Amino acid sequence: MKFRYAMVCSSNQNRSMEAHSLLKKQGFDVSSYGTGAHVKLPGPSLREPNVYEFGTPYKHMFDDLRRKDPELYKRNGILPMLKRNLSVKLAPQRWQDNAADGCFDIVFTFEEKVFDMVLEDLHNRDQVLLKSVLVINLEVKDNHEEAAIGARIALDLCEQIEAVESWEDSIDDIMVSFENKHRRKLLYSISFY
């Protein structure tokens, strides 16, 4: 695999982790992040979400929620999701704090807001390396089913990008063919490290 990939959503739980998990299985060099201030998981009601700091191990959240209401969190898919996540990596990571993780070639976001935050963050960094990074937004609804679909689409796109020698030369073609194939709107931007 030529490129380093990052999957980014807001809480680094559902969409980015679904994609991370899938790409990892396919042998991609992939990381995942969230851009939110905290990791928020659904609680018994909208007003009472479960809020964790980035860096809190998925295992910890899993145990916490299983203790709180195993029935609820199993039914709404949170426990299975956390279980999947803890098999992928230790804890959710925040995009804005990932400078030490090195440069990525391709960054996938799954929500326009996140896309903008990633771009803004990249623009605010010192762009001294002049190493280009492709940031792609694939709009994916934040639920389990859509995340699974989104991850497969992301994988498909990654495979197409992997297949070309340099995405800088062919990204427009890749995007056009992708949009024709999947009938999904993509947004992309190019930034630099």
Next chain:
Amino acid sequence: MVGIMNPVSREKLASLSSSVKFAIDLGSKLELCRQLKHDLLEEDAADLSEFLPRIFDLYSDPSGPVRKFATEIIGEIGVKHLEFVPEIAPFLITVLEDATPAVARQSIACSIDLFRHTLEKTAIRGLYSSELDSDLESSWSWMLKLKEKIYSIAFQPGSGGIRLVALKFVEAVILLYTPNPNGSPEPPPNEGTSIEFNITWLRGGHPLLNVGDLSIEASQRLVLLLDQLRFPAVKSLTTSVIVVIINSLSAIAKKRPAYYGRILPVLLSLDPPSFVIKGVHVYGAHHALKNALLSCLKCTHPSAAPWRERILGALKEMKAGGLADLALNQVHKINGSVEEEKDDSLLIKEEKPLTKAYDAAGSNVGRKRSGTEDSSDLAEKDEVSGKRVKATPSVSEESTKELNRNITVSQGDISSTQSSTRKVDVDTGPVQQLVGMFGALVAQGEKAVGSLGILISNISADLLAEVVMANMCNLPPTHPHADTDDELLEDMCIVGSDTQAKYPPSFLADVISLSSTFPPIASMLNSQQSVPCKIVIQKTEGKEEVDVVADPNSALAYAGTTHEDENALLATDLPVSSNIVLPGMKIDLPTPSDIHDTGNLESGIPGLDSSFHNDGLSDTQAASSLVSTDIEDASQEQATSFGGKSPLHVLPSISLDRSEELSPKAAVTDSSSLVSSTVTSVVSSCPFVLPKMSAPVVNLSEDQKDDVQKLAFVRIVEAYKQIAVAGGSQVRSSLLAYLGVELPSELELQKVLREHILSDYINHEGHELTLRVLYRLFGKAEDESDFLSCTTAASAYETFLLAVAETLRDSFPPSDKSLSKLLGEAPRLPKSVLNLLGCLCSPGISEKAEESQSGDRVTQGLSTVWSLILLRPPIRDVCLKFALQSAVHHLEEVRMKAIRLVANKLYPLQSIAQQIEEFAREMLLSVVNVDATERTSAEGLISESHKQGRGEDSDLEKSSNEHQSMSSISKDISADVRQSETSHSGSSPSVPEAQRCMSLYFALCTKAIHRHIPILVRTMGLSSDLLEIISDPPSGSENLLMQVLQTLTEGTVPSAELIFTIKKLFDSKLKDVEILVPVLPFLPGHEHFTQDDIYEKVAGIICLEKQILVDALLGFMLGTLFPITFCLVLLLFPHLVNLPLDKLQAALTRLLQGSAHSGPVLTPAEVLIAIHGIDPERDGIPLKKVTDACNACFEQRHIFTQQIWKYPKLWVGFLKCALLTKPQSFSVLLQLPPPQLENALNRTAALKAPLVAHASQQNIRNSLPRSVLAVLGLAPDTQSSSQAQTSQAHTGDTSNSEKDAAVTEKSKESSSAG
């Protein structure tokens, strides 16, 4: 500096570099490179100079990644040891041409680093010494060459991906060449210190670099960049290049505001729709532009200011207005207040959408900001933007007072959003417009009642519900009393119809008396709450204008003045704050003066009453908001008198209505500045003049809101009886569904609603309400992009549906269709609900299911499954699995039910027949062979997963999540079934076990054979083999034989061979007359059968089962040339009559109309005679059936009524029938022409009296023609006798007219005789 390279190290490096060269695979090469790089960077310059050529040599490697790595190493060496630049720069220039883009890009990436360092070093060296060493000069000149080379790539069209980095390089150089306003203006005191380089340092002069020249160059390059984006150059760019240029330009504009004015016009003139690259992709560039503009908007530099309006306009066009507001908001939070003041003027137009956000934030900025809202009028007049800057301070000061009202009015809506975790719509869309419309209409008073009614009736229930919701934010906490609900409702109506133009004192009295009527209300109130209730008295305003412009500080004096002027009441809206003092509540009513002080203290701006008011409102302490500071000294006594004398217990429902009406109304009056001038009698009762006040909106604490919301909800729930009477249950349902979903889930409103629904599912419109709630929740789960909301909504959806489904299952009889209907119409069926259905179909599959479940429940489950299979294709597979699972159930009862469903209903569906067959076969094989089972099930799984895979692929685009989740379930189930299968068949299968697994298969076989035999036989035709089989059929194959025979004789004349064979079979082996039926029409009677034979055989047929009889009859009626039809039909007729009415009708039609082959089998008369021949007692046919048959005949009027009387023989039969079937036959008799009628009556005297009686009924009599009445003797008619004669003659004469008919008749007779 100079040292001798450590021999070991040298050796190591040498070996490393050579191993890189000779390493075979790429991975190890790169690993070696990494090591080499690490080691090299440790070395000092002298050693490196020796080693550098070897590294250059690495670049000759054929593999791109190695060349890239080599370039990177060389670049880093260069940065670290700038003295190598003269060697490295030419190298990098060469690399720019590399065939591998990634390597060429690496060259540029190295170049910028090298360029920056060289520039810095050159610059700083020059600052501290007047002369530069030649090495450095040479390095610099090489860097300039390198730079030019990269420039050429950047601006050369079609240079591909490398251009992106080259453009970024241009940006970097522009930034390096231009002064950074935020950077350090002075160079570091000594050379060693590292601070970010700023070209400004060179202002003082530099031996080599000239700031001016550099700046000019930067400017030129910028122009080149900008030109790229101008039309038509932009057309030839790829999206990625456009994106990079836009990003670069916005970065330059942000970092070098001096260029703002040059960059912005180009960005703004960029036309997003023109970004069509190959007709498809515009989003990237469009989005980049949007982000660029947004980031430019955030620029706080003065040179950015003049552009803001245009940027905002452009962003709004790009539908990013909201984001723009946010961006501005951020800017203002960051900015100091001084600057903000200046900026305000420029933002005046754009402020409006911001007001809410600011208010919600409750920040100081917000309060000031809202102050400028109305000043836009002033600003608009002022065309020159430069002037606005100056005008602002005074404008905002003056207008603040005037704006107080607006602020507080909007506060009502906003207050609900103040707790940001709560999600309440604050949209300004159609709902708010409607609220405004309602407000405007209400403000018009009673004359608008009609218009209001029309408006309400034209709004859909859902929208109306949203309007009510939107307005509910203004509700004060109310506590309805359960016992008084009905009365309250009435009161509400009264209040509602009473438009609030004015409330005479009597109204106040009413309110007070009402409150005393319901003392329990006060005690019901939560003791922690103080409940502000407002009665607003519409007052007049005479000197409103004065008030508006008056110096706020003079408010007190002003109030005093007006106090003297008793006639002039100056307040527009006069809220009187009243207070319910609750038992145990310790907060005393704060004296207004206190509040006034607090107000001034808090706002800090004298005269800015509104500021305090804002604070008061946003404050969660209800007490402090009870009395507004706007009530100044003059109102003090008023307030105290209300609050002090008798705490006013206002009926909650009334105050609720009040505020609903008020806030929009207030908004309207404010915006239009309408001044009403009615002086009401209230004046006398209120001797004190109250100064103008803002709308009575009270902010509630979270708990209070919760209580209000829950109470309101419960009240709507409970009001079903009243609403059922009064109408509007649609609105109620919409409201309940909306509220149940939108209000915070902690209130457990859905539970309340569910309990209400389930307490009486049918009468409480359970189905309707449930579906509404489900659709709301489903919509929320689908629409929300936010994980929290959509997961929560999905979870709530499942809970709701499951609870209702379980209750329907448990509390309704199995025959009830509610559950099936619910599952058929619910937007989505989650796994748990499907499991419930599965358990219903297959009792005992889960421990939870009751073992003692009755068979009816299974039927219920299976019929639900059947309807779901038809109605919901996406979950067809799962439902099919349920049915199949039941079809191999261990209980025979369950199994048989399921098999009937599968074989009779599901198997005929082509789309699933294959799956059913596969399953049945698998089950069969599982009995035959355990190994086979395992193999096939493994195969099955594979093929299934295949199918699933394909299904998922094709579904990708459709994103049918229902299917997604379902397919996994179906797999589960089939796996379950198979598992239980394997475990069972592991031991040698018992007979019942074998039966369990095989019965489905055989049921299908039967179906399949019956389905395929006709095709087979038709294809084969009558071969000698087939004839042989027919002549000697295996025992037990009678049904099959019948089917074969029917197929062979269908629509064609059977061959003599076949007839002979059948006859032989009948005579020899099969004494069953049934097999003769298909060939009966073709039996050559004279040769093989005597008439008696046939009668005998037909008599046999009649004894057959009804189904066969019908088949036989239909065979005759299909128009086969059967010589004995008539006799046969006569014999059969009693049985025909005994058929269900619809079949009889069909049979009659066939008999009477015949077919293309034959013409009519029977004439109408014959039919009637046949009916007449039926003896109810002998034939065992109920009289009712005979009557029905007659009626059926009479319904074929066009045939019967016209022809019957033309045939004398039939006429008799007809009349007998008419007598037999009276009174049903009366209507037919009365339709006869008068002569025939008279004849009939004469012949059958017994008919006359009842018929006359029948016709005498007024309604019938009126419908009869005069001539008929005359015949009946009901109307005097002189001509009746002569007519009767004529008719008699006519009826008697058959041969005169209608010769054809007579011929037919004769032929019939002859045929019947033959």
